[in-house]
Amino acid sequence: MLMPVPELTPPETTTTRDWSELPVDVLSVVFAKLGAAEILMGAGIVCSSWLHAAKLPHLWRCVDIPQVVRNDAVCCAMAKVAVDRSDERLEVFKAMYFVDDELLKYIGHRSPGLKSLCLDSCSMVSNTGLTQLMAMTPLLEDLVLRGGLDLSDEFDDPLVIPTMHQLRQIALGSLYISRKTLTKFVDSCPHLELLDASECVAVDVVDDALRAKCARIKTLKLPSYSSATDAMATLDQLYYLADDDDEDWSELPLDALSVVFANLHAVDLLMGAGRLCSSWLHAAKLPHLWRCIDMQWRITMS
Numbered sequence: 001m002l003m004p005v006p007e008l009t010p011p012e013t014t015t016t017r018d019w020s021e022l023p024v025d026v027l028s029v030v031f032a033k034l035g036a037a038e039i040l041m042g043a044g045i046v047c048s049s050w051l052h053a054a055k056l057p058h059l060w061r062c063v064d065i066p067q068v069v070r071n072d073a074v075c076c077a078m079a080k081v082a083v084d085r086s087d088e089r090l091e092v093f094k095a096m097y098f099v100d101d102e103l104l105k106y107i108g109h110r111s112p113g114l115k116s117l118c119l120d121s122c123s124m125v126s127n128t129g130l131t132q133l134m135a136m137t138p139l140l141e142d143l144v145l146r147g148g149l150d151l152s153d154e155f156d157d158p159l160v161i162p163t164m165h166q167l168r169q170i171a172l173g174s175l176y177i178s179r180k181t182l183t184k185f186v187d188s189c190p191h192l193e194l195l196d197a198s199e200c201v202a203v204d205v206v207d208d209a210l211r212a213k214c215a216r217i218k219t220l221k222l223p224s225y226s227s228a229t230d231a232m233a234t235l236d237q238l239y240y241l242a243d244d245d246d247e248d249w250s251e252l253p254l255d256a257l258s259v260v261f262a263n264l265h266a267v268d269l270l271m272g273a274g275r276l277c278s279s280w281l282h283a284a285k286l287p288h289l290w291r292c293i294d295m296q297w298r299i300t301m302s
Contacts, residue, residue, distance in 0.1 A: 027053035037068045060086035064094040070100040093110040094118040101129030108136030118144040127159040135162045146173040152203045153178040154274035174262045186213045194219040266293045
């Protein structure tokens with residue numbers, strides 16, 4: 001006797017969730033985990049409710065924008081949007097490559113509470129532009145400058161540092177710097193607790209007078225090189241005397257190689273300079289050379 005076949009009931013269909021209905025407080029928590037570029041170019045433009053949440057000022061107190069596209073104007077425009085959304089509450093600004101004087105002025109006018117500034121390899125920033133920003137941000141506590149600027153005071157664009165009572169930490173790297181500029185920092189920042197210029201090249205001797213001024217600073221790392229002459233000579237030899245077969249380039253001192261390599265890209269080191277000989281390979285493995293790795297440019301051009 002055949003048993004009746006039970007009727008199969010179709011499974012309940014699950015409705016697609018409408019993510020646009022997420023409450024603002026939940027979106028705020030999620031967006032707080034994202035970077036500025038991720039919000040501006042992705043999550044913040046999904047729908048109108050997400051865009052509304054992406055404009056909450058507290059999300060923009062810390063803005064860190066790498067060069068996500070190879071267009072400086074686009075990156076600057078993104079940075080300006082981020083500054084505007086902070087509603088004058090911006091406290092930390094970090095960027096690489098694309099920043100110029102006009103953007104610094106924009107930040108200064110709209111960010112009176114800026115406490116931390118980090119500029120990495122921003123060659124379009126002049127000393128005048130940096131001077132103007134510092135004058136507009138008296139609450140600045142931390143200043144990080146790496147590459148791009150010339151603080152040697154040898155040109156017509158000297159750095160003028162206003163009195164910065166709140167500035168506590170200054171870190172400088174891959175820069176030419178003069179004793180005069182270092183003295184300006186020390187004299188203009190009476191409450192300075194950390195001055196790290198160990199990765200800079202001093203264009204003149206760090207004398208006892210400057211060291212005496214720095215005695216009050218808790219953490220002090222002055223430039224490792226007493227003069228830029230040797231480093232500049234090394235650069236001249238590398239770029240203009242490379243056809244001299246009598247030179248033994250493997251005997252270049254480690255500190256000179258470090259200065260030169262700091263101005264090369266990762267691909268240049270990995271595929272070129274760092275493979276020339278064992279001593280150059282040793283220098284190319286110095287950890288401070290790899291704090292910033294940019295392999296996009298050479299790869300996309302090939």
